[in-house]
Structure formats: structure tokens, C-alpha cells
Amino acid sequence: MKHFISCLLLCGYYTLGSVCENITVNINGPDQIVIGQNVSLNCTVNIDVDVKFDWKVPNEQQLQNGRVVENHFVKNLENLTVSVIIIQNVTAADEGEYICNVTLTDSVHKNYTLKIFDKPDYMHNPYMFIFICCAMLITAFYTMSFFNLKRILYMCITQFRIDSERNSRIEEQLDLLPDVKIFEFSKLQLKLGKELGLGKFGVVCKAEAIGMINNVTTTTVCVKMAKSNTDQKHINAIRSELDIMIHIGMHLNIVNLLGAYTGSINKKLMMITEYCCFGNIHYYLSSQRSSFISQINPNGDLDFNIHTSSRNPYSSNNAENKHFIEKHDEDSIQIIDENEYLMPGETKWYLNYRGDFEECNYKPSCTYDLVCWSYQIAQGLEYIASKRVFNLNLTTKNILLTEGNIVKICDFEFLKMNSHDENYQILSTSDLPKKWLAIESLRDRVYLTQSHIWTYGIVLWEIFSLGATPYPNIRVKDLLNALVKGYRMEQPLFANKRIFQIMFKCWETDPSKRPSFKNITHSLESLLKHITISI
Secondary structure (H helix, E strand, O other): OEEEEEEEEOOOEEOOEEEEEEEEEEEEEEOEEEEEOOOOEEEEEOOOOOOOOEOOOOOHHHHOOOOOEEEEEEEEEOOEEEEEEEEEEOOOOOOOOEEEEEEOOOOOOEEEEEEEEEOHHHOOOHHHHHHHHHHHHHHHHHHHHHHHHHHHHHHHHHHHHHHHHOOOOOOHHHHOOOOHHHHOHHHHEEEEEEEEEOOEEEEEEEEEEOOOOOOOOOEEEEEEEEEEOOHHHHHHHHHHHHHHHHHHOOOOOOOOOEEEEEOOOOOOOEEEEEEEOEEEEHHHHHHHOOOOEOOOOOOOEOOOOOOOOOOOOOOOOOOHHHHHHHHHHHHHHHHHOHHHHHOOOOOOOOHHOOOOHOOOOOOOEEEHHHHHHHHHHHHHHHHHHHOOOEOOOHHHHHHOOOEEOOEEOOOOOEEEOOOOOOOOOOOOOOOOOOHOOOOHHHHHHHHEEEHHHHHHHHHHHHOOOOOOOOOOOOOHHHHHHHHHOHHHHHHOOOOHHHHHHHHOOOOOOOHHHHOHHHHHHHHHHHHOOOEEEEE
């Protein structure tokens, strides 16, 4: 069953002080919707001030059962403010008007309505509705491929079974997850492009997928696959990653699964995901050190009006900054051990996944971007946590940047499901990035829900140091002893006191005293709402 969407676009004016600016609000969604899909609706405003979004959906039960996920204040470099809702597993009951109410600072309200064409009157007769649905399913059996029909039906059946097992580990749920073959995508419709990364057991390529979205469109994707003649252990790891991605579902700030090829399960398993043209933010930030625009004014306040001149010490020639650069770069390059990021023998694709800057709308980054990314990462991690999943390998090298200034968490091979006692027992830390682990994980080999908060604080430090190595003067073998004695990293160069306070609270020794992701997103959102902020 397909639903056709039309969009009503209205324009208005708002007054901020003595300045009058033209504003435009857009609601964008797919042209055609098929039952069982996940649908994203974007409400975009071409202003960069305090804006409040309020979505109205036709069925309040969509919010109650968690099938509608909202993301607010996702901003990009073009001074746009975007609110996104994702409707998961669309059904016929989701048809109706979706209204995005935008409230500006001067209390002017504009409603922008996304309309789905009404059904004919006879559709309101429940018996006629059932008869027509059955007829359409029978017709679909002959007109659709067996794969598409199986995918829709199987997802509906398995979702109930997975929900009933929420308190068990993900490893115990794999037999309840949908068969990977329901995401099967023909290898003949994939045109592999250049290699993005290469590891001991795996390779990741850019590719073009024909008919991924519909029967005509060509979509740029990322394909992760095992090398030929690899061992079964790595094949099983990729299969496990596929299963976990199916369990997690879709979110704006994670790299979403689009399909899989399992035609030769022993050696040619392929995982097809979203493509992020800028690559990982670690390399992206490191490459921008000379052009980065610091928006921290001489008083230590955030001032997002700073655009034209950079107070970036990397581009300064004074002796003090030159000494910092030399020391900083030496710490970043020489002390870092690549094995701190990887499992033995694990693919290193995300380490050199550097993207195609020339194919995207490349612009120098600024402090505003760092805050925006931090906010999005917190939202993504909050969503993953809601699925009762841990990410044991969260670093900036596993966070990708794509167009629209959107960041996405990747590398789901290291995800683990927490059990009903809210912790995950780590058998060994030798395979994990130790400098990102919480103190209780290093000391007691346990990973709590709050351990994710500690790791997020380390990622913040990486971001606001433009890709420096955490604990640059401490070796891994001495780290736990230093943390137990109370050592914590100092404020990174490109953060002010207010930002540093957010990350420092993540490193509380007592896990119960660390902030929640909800509190963190609230703090970062308050930074994004204001043009100039005083500490």
C-alpha cells in the first residue's frame, strides 16, 4: 500500500530587534511510503536563533508506544535549524496530517502542515477495509518480489518476540532477530567503488546501489565485507553486527543499515550502510587544525557571531603557541598506540575512513560545530541506551560526519546488550580502547549504564582538542593508578569553562553522580540556543 505526500509551504516574517528577516519553513518527506518502512520527516527553518519545534501527529498512540522518535535542534553550517521525527514501521493507522509548529523568540507562530491524501470514504468501513487489504496482499504476492513481502511480514512477527525478551542479553536474542535474508540486496545491483579502508580481515568500499530506495534511484552507500579466504570467526562477527543493527533500528545519529548480501555466506557476506562523505571526525578535525575558527571570545565566553577571524592557536606564530603545537602534536602522534582502538586482528577501516571532502560542501569548522556534534552524539547514545545496548568502542574514530553537519555513530561490532542487572561483565580489557574506559571498567571489569557517560566525556575531550590523544602524558599501564589517585584531564584548548564542566562531571568516580544523557543534551541545547553565552 502506498501513500502519497504533498507539502504546503508558507513564508512569513519575524522581527528581531530592529532587523526584519525573511524566514522559510519546509517540511520534507519521501514521495511514496510503503507499509513497514521507517519514514523521516524534516522540519527546516532558515534561521539560527532560539526556535521551538512542536510536532503534532494524527495518532497520539504513536508517541506512547515509542514508534515516533523526535530529534530537535540539529543545526548545520547554512544557518538552518532542523527538527526530525522518525516514524518506525509505518502502518495504515499512521496516515494523516503531521504538523510542525515553529515558535520564534518573539512568540510568532506559524503552522506548516504535511498532508497525506485522505482515503476514499469506503475505506472507513472496517469490513471493506479488511477485504481491500487482503486483495492488495494477494495482488502484491504476484507483483512484488518474494523478498519484499517476506521482509514486511517477518519484521512484524519478530518485533513482538524481541520486545518480550528485553531483559536478556543481545547474544541470547540473536535467534529471535529477523533473518538477515529479509534485508537481502542483489549483488548485481551493487557497483563497488574505491576502497575506503582496509584491515587484516575486512575491507570497506564506497559503492552505488541501484534500486536501494526505489526501483530507479541510485544511492551512494558504504559496503563492509570480509576479504576472500578469511576465517569463519570474522564472518560470524559481521553477521552478529548485522543482527545487532537490526535490533537497534534507525536513528538520525547512527549509521543505519540499508541492506545485506548473503549470497555466499562463507566468504562474500556484505553489509550495506549509509555513506558519510566526510569520514570520521577524528581525521576530519585533525585536518582542520590550521583553518578551525574558535568562537570563544577573550572573556572566555562562547560567541557564535565570530565567523570571519580565527583565534586558532594552530595558525598563530607566537612562541607560546608554537611550543604548545609542537608538544600537542608530539603527544597526539607518538604516544598513541593504534592497538588501543582495535581488537586483535580487527578491521581498521574506521581508522582511515577519511571520506571524500571534495565531493561534499566543505567548509572550515568552528566551535559551534563542535557543540552541535556533541549534542547529536549524546542523542545517538541515549537512543542506543534505550535499546539496552552498550558501545564498548566509542571514540571519535567511530563517529562519522556527513552532509548537513550530521554526525553518526558507527562500528556496531562492539555493541553488547546489558542484562537485567544493568551491567555487563567484561572478561578482558585487552581488546578494548583503555583510555576511553571508565574507572570501574578498568578496575573491576564491569561496564555499567553510567560507564557510557564516562566514555562520552572522553569523546568530548577529543572533539574540543581537535583530535588529540586522551591522557597524552600517561601511558596505558599507569592510567588506572592515576585515575584512582584523582587525576583527570585538564580543560582542552578549544573548550571554555562551561563546556569543560560538562565533560568533567562525566568523570565522577561514583557512577551514580554522573549526569544522564538527557541532562547532557539539555545543557548542550542551551548553548546552541544562544548567540552569546556568559559563564
